[in-house]
Amino acid sequence: MTATGSEQGCVFCNHLAEGDDEAARILYRGQKTFVILNAFPYNTGHLMIAPLRHVGDIVDLDHDERSELMDMTSRSIEVVRTAMKPHGFNVGINLGEVAGAGIPGHVHVHVVPRWGGDTNFMPVVGETKVLPEMIADTDAKLRPLFNSFLRP
Numbered sequence: 001m002t003a004t005g006s007e008q009g010c011v012f013c014n015h016l017a018e019g020d021d022e023a024a025r026i027l028y029r030g031q032k033t034f035v036i037l038n039a040f041p042y043n044t045g046h047l048m049i050a051p052l053r054h055v056g057d058i059v060d061l062d063h064d065e066r067s068e069l070m071d072m073t074s075r076s077i078e079v080v081r082t083a084m085k086p087h088g089f090n091v092g093i094n095l096g097e098v099a100g101a102g103i104p105g106h107v108h109v110h111v112v113p114r115w116g117g118d119t120n121f122m123p124v125v126g127e128t129k130v131l132p133e134m135i136a137d138t139d140a141k142l143r144p145l146f147n148s149f150l151r152p
Contacts, residue, residue: 012036012050012106025139028146032068035076035146037135042112044133045084045142049073050108057095058107073109079145086113 015024015036025037027047038046049072051065061069077089090112094101 032065045113048108083141088114
């Protein structure tokens with residue numbers, strides 16, 4: 001299945017259309033949703049789950065899309081928990097630009113692993129973020145688990 005109704009500037013739809021999931025950091029494609037690493041993570045292991053179809057609001061998803069979106073969210077937490085051993089998670093959906101949606105035209109769920117003491121002064125004082133792991137290294141940890149946990 002491919003994204004439909006995509007806008008030219010939708011980063012999710014563009015990544016889906018590329019056809020190179022590894023280069024796009026798409027970790028898993030389901031029947032209705034996909035899992036992708038965030039290119040600008042809030043924390044190491046930050047990933048997102050989105051419908052394959054270009055939809056801007058959760059209320060516009062059909063039943064099967066909503067169901068798979070939540071299933072993939074819980075399965076993604078399992079994968080990250082197994083691979084990275086976080087102490088907790090932030091999980092959320094930002095609907096609309098005023099609510100913080102960076103990609104307001106394509107609804108998505110953020111899964112952000114958290115560890116005790118993972119915040120520091122760098123974003124405030126240094127106007128930069130410090131992540132202890134490169135995205136490629138995170139991909140290498142998570143991709144095999146998505147493949148073994150979720151593929152038949």
